[in-house]
Amino acid sequence: NLLAGNISIVHKVTGSSRTFMGEEGAGVAAVETAAARIRSGQSTHVLVGGAFQTEHSDMLLGYELAGYLHRGNWKPVWQRQDGEGGGVVTGSGGAFLVLEQREHATSRGRKIYAELGPIVSGRAKRRNGGLDA
Structure with missing residues (x-):
């Protein structure tokens, strides 16, 4: 929650906030949730993003x-x-992506750069029956 919390404070973001963990699966879940909120009318725009830091002691030791x-x-x-x-x-x-x-x-006069289609991941399947988005 540290990353999401800091972004919210610095940029004065209001509204709901979610934190997902679990490598690629977290990214898939975050985009799915954001898209569902927009499609249902619960949100008009969502900031979705993630970060991975491999330079800490437990990762280096592994x-x-x-x-x-x-x-x-x-x-x-x-x-x-x-x-x-x-x-x-x-x-x-x-x-990070802004989905809107x-x-x-x-209505804000913004250019549409892309349209969100199906949300899939080809990197998260670690074993049979793994993540299916």
Whole structure:
């Protein structure tokens, strides 16, 4: 809730707030919930996003114990020579979308960049019977 709470405070966001956890499944669930709220008329616009930070001790320890971490000096992939590849180079990332009811956007004179279709994930299935969005 820390990320959602800080965004709400800094940008004076009001209304409902949800926090989902669980890797890719959390992102799928967040977009599904946001789309459902807009389609039902409960919300006119929703900020949906997520972040992942792999540079904390529990993540690094797990990668190290499994032998996944990159060894040696970092180089971009295109500059590596034979035998210099392999291994995880950890990092952080995030992405956010503003989903908005078409009528709400056009009433504000905003350009429509895309229309939300089916919400699916091809990366979350960890085992048979895993996430189906």
